[in-house]
Amino acid sequence: MRFGLLPALLLLCAGVAAHTYAAERAPDVILRDAIPDTAFRTYRLLPFDVPEGVKAIEVRFDYTGREARTTIDVGLLGPGETFDAEFRGWSGGNKRSFILSSSDATPSYLASPVTPGRWQLLLGVPNIRKGQTSEFTAQVYFQRDDANGMPTPEAPLRAEAGWYRGDLHMHSAHSDGSCSSKSGEKRVPCPLFLTLDAAADRGLDFVAVTEHNTSSHVKELTALQPYFDKTLLIPGMEMTTFQGHANAFNLREPVDFRVSSTQVPDWNSLLRQAQAKGALVSINHPRVPTGEACMGCGWSPNPAADMSLLQAVEVVNGYDVESQTAGIPFWHEQLQKGHRLTAIGGSDTHDITSKNVFPPPGRMGVPTTVVYARELSIDGIVEGIRSGNVFVDTAGTRDRKLNLTATHKQVTVSMGGELSFPAKQTATFTVRVEQLINGTIEVIRDGAVTQRTDVPAATHSWSFKETSDGKRHWIRIDVRDGEGKLALIGNPIYVK
Template sequence: MNEQSRGSYCFIALVALWLAILGVACATENAPDVVLHGSLQGSDNHTYREVPFQVPTGVNRITVQFESTGRDEHTTIDLGLEDPDGFHGQQGLRGWTGGSKRVFTVGAVDATPSFAPGPIQPGRWALLLGIPNIRPASKAEYTARIWFGHPGDPAWLPAVLNAPLRSGAGWYRGDLHMHGAHSDGSCQTQGGDARVPCPLVFTVEDAAKRGLDFIALSDHNTVSQANDIRELQPYFDHLLLIPAREVTTFQGHGNLFGTTEPLDFRLGSKAVPDWNALLTAVGALHGVFSINHPNRPNDETCMGCGWTPEQPVDMHLVQAIEAVNGMDASSPKYTGIPFWQEQLNKGFHLTGIGGSDNHNAKLPLPATGGSMAIGLPTTVVHASELSMKAILDAIRAGHVFIDAQGSRDRFMDFAASVGNRSAEMGDTLAAPPGSVVHVTMHVTAVANGRVEIIVDGQAFQPKNDMAIHSAAQALSFDWPSDGKGHWMRANVRGADGALLLVGNPVYLND
């Protein structure tokens, strides 16, 4: 073998080794913790069988995927789950599917319908198989794959429970702030005689009717709604339901997305002395945290609503700012946009998002302002797919704009380039001194409006015409770089001056 051949052979071998390592890593990431195999035959008809497995200490979720053969011969296997208390009446029986579910989860807070949430004790658990039918001469094989969850796991794990609702990159529209019966959301009773805590299903139905792709259900300091989400998500297969909570303190509110883990919210207590302690605990949960409605008052009219920390806050621990809450985009007094831009000027990469803060799922969407209807505003996210992880990753990355009036079709993108390098909203672009940053935009459904460009919080007037003359229009302009750090973003206003679309920044030379 000559040197060239030997070099090629070594390179191929090295690539093969890396592919093997990556394959093992990918397989391990989604691999079950326990795999159980077994077989059934005709003599098992009308019997029950326990299939035991051990649950180690420190587990707070058990997820089971069950598969079996023989359905073409009408072999039927019902499925249940026993905890270490054993089956004594209903004690120890954590659920029974009657054969209706082949994937289910049981966690400390939530569970698949027909199973009961609660503590996951270590020890001997068992799948309980019931065999209502297997023919005398038939045989069947079954496999149960079991995943164990642990404190601190994000809500999108294990993957077997969280398949994307839609594959492929796209712009997905959602509402990131709302309340129902699990906190202070209320609506009229069936008879219309009183207001009562509003069932979560009405919130989800309304969001689906409005054409949203995702919503975050963010009740105050609780994730009890996660159990309802387990029931509703399979039916609403076009609407992603993201578990969240509004962390509600005496010194401000913030939404935490993508985790159902416990969180001590008692800001000012010995356990949680300040926001930095609370946000450090949040960081361990792998979610996304946004400061909500920062410019609201913090008094008897809106107790704890405004952002009024008693100690300096490390904003590196925050990922997003609710720049638009309800209809406040054009309200100088209440909008969160100035607070957000102040943080951008301090050098923090914080994503501007919006949320309706809806407290009544039956509230109609108004023709004009003054309401907190679901989807008003809409947060529009450029994500790799419609899944919880992809949506939250895109929010964290800043690939977002806000549709301030919650339309179904208004759209904008914003990209900057230098040479062959480009960046979309949320990205960073190197622009050396003397270089020209070329900015391109596409705007849809805002005819007769205009684009305004903001650099470091100040209006910048390009030489090009930034008026919008048609239903779908491309715009562009150049910006000379001084090589220093800047941020640049765009708003779109209607013909009447109303703020319609709020873009996130591209960061330059950061």
């Protein structure tokens, strides 16, 4: 479909640096148009060609003459024979950039597959004064098949490194989340906004929305992120199968979850799909029995899954901390086998209006996963979980902290790190606990408690020695509160 006269334009192709975001590399295409005063109240088209293998299109644009009240509206058309087929969205004059892919799009635009062919920016000129010419420039970035979904936001919510607190497991109306209707007279699918608002009210720095086997919520998260300017919204999916559940964080596209089918013969096939899309995968509630009360909930891949394709395990689900179905023993088994999985927790919230404390859905932010990250961004949190410098606050407090470091000579590592030192030599481990009094520190070595001591009331820090026997070990810390309840769960330092 065509609108008016095709304007003179210049398309410049630029080199592409793989695996980088648009802000960090040259654009794939630059579109330019000199818009004269005769374009007043007309439409113009700037065509560009999209090659094979592109998953997402990002467009950044600007124009001169704003001080003279020039206004240029922008929309996007894709390949098609009719306007209905071509139309991909219209933001008018309210944006200077937008992104579109099959699973996500900036509000005003429609999520749709990025098909190869001729695409066009659609420009409308509601105002340009006589004697004025506006120079319009658009930078178009193509994200390829190996770029793992949509780019993260341009700027982190917080740019500094530090401990960030969040909830990594929740559901809304996009899967099986439900709540009371506004009148309170019936149960209804719970709007995603209410779930996110509850997270913001809890003071959480980040949340992962992990709907069952769907990515329908991703576009809504993109639309809501500017409003939730203090709470990072991480897209995710609970890959729900008959042989177990696992959360895939930063997964923005569908994956074929039909484990034991012809298309997906086993869990390894599913995990490789998620890996190819750039997701971090964590096993959920691995010891919860599978049955009519919770279909497929227990971790039982057949054949066994390749644990190297997994990065984390949910050791606390809701209020289930130390029962027979809690996940810590399963995690310890994997650590003993040499699999370095990061322990995390998630509320598994399904109803943010529920007053029940047990069993789940539970309460938003209980437990809280606390991640040391370089910044508050999706990349920062995901990298932090991968690194293992993480602890779980089982009560979901806003201020408790646990830190463990190990030092040998001039080398110091934190949780998730590896410290190498020769046999018969000694390393110093230092524990720091904050905002928990009358508690007990437990040193856990290869799954067994080897030492206990009270949390020092004055210094909050305590050190102990470990002498190498020339073998591999893992050492981590648990902290119990004054009533003996497990309050803080630390990740290991690996001794080599």
